Amino acid sequence: MSTLLEVSGVSVSFDGFKAINNLTFQIGPAEMRAVIGPNGAGKTTFMDIITGKTKPDDGHVLWGEKSVSLLSMSESQIAQAGVGRKFQRPTVFEDQSVRENLILALKNKRGPLAVLRFRARQQDHEKVASLADEIGLQSALDRKAGELSHGQKQWLEIGMLLAQDPQLLLVDEPAAGMTPAEREHTTDILVEAAKTRAVVVVEHDMEFVSRLNCKVTVLHEGSVLAEGSLDHVTQNERVIEVYLGR
Amino acid sequence: MVDMTSTVEPIRKPLVLRYPSVAIFLIFLSLFTAIITVLGEGFGIGLISTSFIKTLGKTLCLCLAALAMDLVWGYTGILSLGHMAFFGIGGYAIGMWLMYARTEIIVVDSLAASALPPTAQEISDGIATQIFGVVGASEFPPIWAFAHSLPLQLAAVVLVPGLLALIFGWLAFRSRVTGVYLSILTQAMTLALSLYLFQNDSGLRGNNGLSGLQNLPGLDSVPQSTVSILFFWASALALGLGYLVCAWVVSGKFGSVIRAIRDDQSRVRFLGYSVEAYKLFIFTFTAVICGIAGALYYPQAGIINPAEIAPIASIYLAVWVAIGGRGRLYGAVIGAAFVSLLSTWFTGGQAPDISLGFYTIQWVDWWTILLGFSFVAVTLFAPRGIGGLIDKLTERRAPDRHGADLGPDLGSLREKEANE
Numbered sequence: 268m269s270t271l272l273e274v275s276g277v278s279v280s281f282d283g284f285k286a287i288n289n290l291t292f293q294i295g296p297a298e299m300r301a302v303i304g305p306n307g308a309g310k311t312t313f314m315d316i317i318t319g320k321t322k323p324d325d326g327h328v329l330w331g332e333k334s335v336s337l338l339s340m341s342e343s344q345i346a347q348a349g350v351g352r353k354f355q356r357p358t359v360f361e362d363q364s365v366r367e368n369l370i371l372a373l374k375n376k377r378g379p380l381a382v383l384r385f386r387a388r389q390q391d392h393e394k395v396a397s398l399a400d401e402i403g404l405q406s407a408l409d410r411k412a413g414e415l416s417h418g419q420k421q422w423l424e425i426g427m428l429l430a431q432d433p434q435l436l437l438v439d440e441p442a443a444g445m446t447p448a449e450r451e452h453t454t455d456i457l458v459e460a461a462k463t464r465a466v467v468v469v470e471h472d473m474e475f476v477s478r479l480n481c482k483v484t485v486l487h488e489g490s491v492l493a494e495g496s497l498d499h500v501t502q503n504e505r506v507i508e509v510y511l512g513r
Numbered sequence: 514m515v516d517m518t519s520t521v522e523p524i525r526k527p528l529v530l531r532y533p534s535v536a537i538f539l540i541f542l543s544l545f546t547a548i549i550t551v552l553g554e555g556f557g558i559g560l561i562s563t564s565f566i567k568t569l570g571k572t573l574c575l576c577l578a579a580l581a582m583d584l585v586w587g588y589t590g591i592l593s594l595g596h597m598a599f600f601g602i603g604g605y606a607i608g609m610w611l612m613y614a615r616t617e618i619i620v621v622d623s624l625a626a627s628a629l630p631p632t633a634q635e636i637s638d639g640i641a642t643q644i645f646g647v648v649g650a651s652e653f654p655p656i657w658a659f660a661h662s663l664p665l666q667l668a669a670v671v672l673v674p675g676l677l678a679l680i681f682g683w684l685a686f687r688s689r690v691t692g693v694y695l696s697i698l699t700q701a702m703t704l705a706l707s708l709y710l711f712q713n714d715s716g717l718r719g720n721n722g723l724s725g726l727q728n729l730p731g732l733d734s735v736p737q738s739t740v741s742i743l744f745f746w747a748s749a750l751a752l753g754l755g756y757l758v759c760a761w762v763v764s765g766k767f768g769s770v771i772r773a774i775r776d777d778q779s780r781v782r783f784l785g786y787s788v789e790a791y792k793l794f795i796f797t798f799t800a801v802i803c804g805i806a807g808a809l810y811y812p813q814a815g816i817i818n819p820a821e822i823a824p825i826a827s828i829y830l831a832v833w834v835a836i837g838g839r840g841r842l843y844g845a846v847i848g849a850a851f852v853s854l855l856s857t858w859f860t861g862g863q864a865p866d867i868s869l870g871f872y873t874i875q876w877v878d879w880w881t882i883l884l885g886f887s888f889v890a891v892t893l894f895a896p897r898g899i900g901g902l903i904d905k906l907t908e909r910r911a912p913d914r915h916g917a918d919l920g921p922d923l924g925s926l927r928e929k930e931a932n933e
Contacts, residue, residue, distance in 0.1 A: 286924040318783060320779075333822075341782075341787070342779075342782040342783060343782050343784075343785050343786055343787045343788070344785075345781075346782070346783050346784060346785035351783075352783050358780045358782075360769075360772070360773045360775055360776055360777065361776065362772060362776055363769060363772060363773065367769045370766060370769065371766070371769055371770065371773060372784055373785060377785050377786050377787065378787075378790065379787075379790050379791050381766070382766050382767045382770055382786075383762070383765075383767045385765065385766040385767070386765075387766075388624075425786070429787065431784065493516040
């Protein structure tokens with residue numbers, strides 16, 4: 268199987284504290300992966316490295332068929348290359364309408380001059396409408412995002428992520444603050460997305476992870492502790508010791 | 514599953530119709546211009562003095578600079594405290610030509626009386642002696658190389674502020690300098706420029722500055738009452754066009770991106786937009802607007818000297834925009850017009866002194882203090898400024914901040930729910 272993203276031997280330390288220690292990780296072009304680990308295991312730092320927010324001290328991060336290094340690219344270049352990220356707490360642009368939020372995220376040219384000349388085309392409107400339908404915000408398109416409830420903001424952010432049409436989705440605790448029905452819908456969207464692209468889900472909630480029914484990577488103290496099916500890793504003694512507790 | 518009625522592409526109406534405030538503003542500006550023309554001396558009944566027409570014309574230029582400030586601060590969230598430097602550079606650029614061309618006419622006239630026709634060198638030396646006598650020099654500094662040409666100096670009005678902003682912005686934004694550090698850096702820029710110009714060997718006549726700019730070369734026969742109206746029209750036209758261009762920039766997706774940068778720039782980065790490129794674009798664009806505004810302002814003021822680009826000038830600009838209302842173009846214009854005219858009234862000695870018996874409040878001295886208090890009051894109690902009153906009428910709604918503070922860029926409409 269070819270790989271979309273290959274992280275090898277990556278280390279990063281903050282003031283002497285090794286947040287990521289010789290981490291190696293691979294994911295294919297159409298694969299779902301759950302990343303779990305106790306607090307401080309380095310899950311967020313791991314995402315920061317892939318998205319270019321944090322530069323590692325050591326190691327390689329290679330992307331795509333041509334294996335270009337992501338380390339020399341800026342956050343915006345990495346995002347344009349096809350890495351989309353959803354943050355733990357919803358970060359939508361509250362002062363702007365749901366429609367404006369979605370149009371911002373739509374996959375179009377990103378340069379200032381192109382954006383200055385931008386006029387939404389028929390297909391853009393259709394895309395926005397179908398996304399709004401999928402995330403249940405079709406009647407809220409012209410409302411300000413700041414007026415939405417917490418759960419709706421989560422949905423809007425998922426919608427923005429899909430609008431970017433990335434090859435790799437990094438999703439940080441997508442189900443936080445959602446009702447059971449909404450969680451189910453989120454699972455459906457993520458599973459559907461993973462058919463055509465790579466999805467990495469960071470999650471605390473084991474029940475949610477089991478529902479994703481995918482390969483699991485367990486992080487601990489900045490490196491991979493175990494990898495495999497959920498059943499496989501939950502039977503690993505080291506995993507039980509550090510994560511599941513006794 | 515997709516509702517087809519919502520996917521039909523909406524017919525795009527002209528900008529003026531989509532944003533009624535643009536049309537209302539342009540109508541107001543035209544009416545104002547017409548009324549002042551009728552009341553003025555140049556072409557009208559002469560109820561308004563020429564000097565007041567000049568004050569109004571200058572005010573329109575300040576409004577244009579405030580528009581630029583609103584774009585860079587109110588919309589993009591970059592609290593630049595150095596934009597009046599670009600305004601001053603625009604003034605210097607046009608002032609050099611005005612001074613050169615007018616002195617040239619005088620020198621040629623006086624040399625025409627001599628027996629032999631003067632050589633080009635003699636004329637040049639004559640002009641240089643006239644202009645630089647006050648700083649003890651008699652040769653043209655290299656910076657005056659293009660002063661003889663109006664087109665070149667007009668190009669400098671746009672290019673020099675633009676280029677300076679481009680270089681400064683590139684260095685600052687590339688290093689991700691933001692917030693209060695960027696404000697300090699822009700203050701340092703305008704202070705450095707002003708201190709440099711204060712030196713006699715800066716080539717721009719040191720603290721004397723450039724003077725006599727109200728006299729247009731070759732138009733000595735045209736009375737100032739006419740010239741003042743012409744400049745008033747030019748300023749009104751520049752403000753109207755500037756308003757249209759700014760409204761176009763902040764409408765649509767570009768406006769959406771810059772407001773997003775103001776509210777959460779790292780999120781915009783993860784959407785794939787180069788935040789630095791957008792900031793640089795806005796910074797440079799607004800510097801050019803300020804340059805043009807300055808080039809229209811100083812011929813009406815008649816004199817420019819380095820004190821005009823002291824750091825305080827740029828702070829005033831921010832105060833006007835804050836009092837008028839950030840993040841809306843008409844707010845900036847209202848703030849600049851209201852506060853600068855009020856300032857003219859107070860500092861012009863027209864405001865009656867208030868006698869408290871034991872102490873007399875003289876507004877010439879106390880105006881700045883009043884302005885300072887009103888700035889604090891607006892920031893604390895009416896963060897949306899005078900423009901917020903218009904919201905009361907139209908019931909425009911802004912997100913409830915749940916008491917979250919306004920952040921280092923005071924004013925920008927941001928809402929973090931991190932603590933919820």
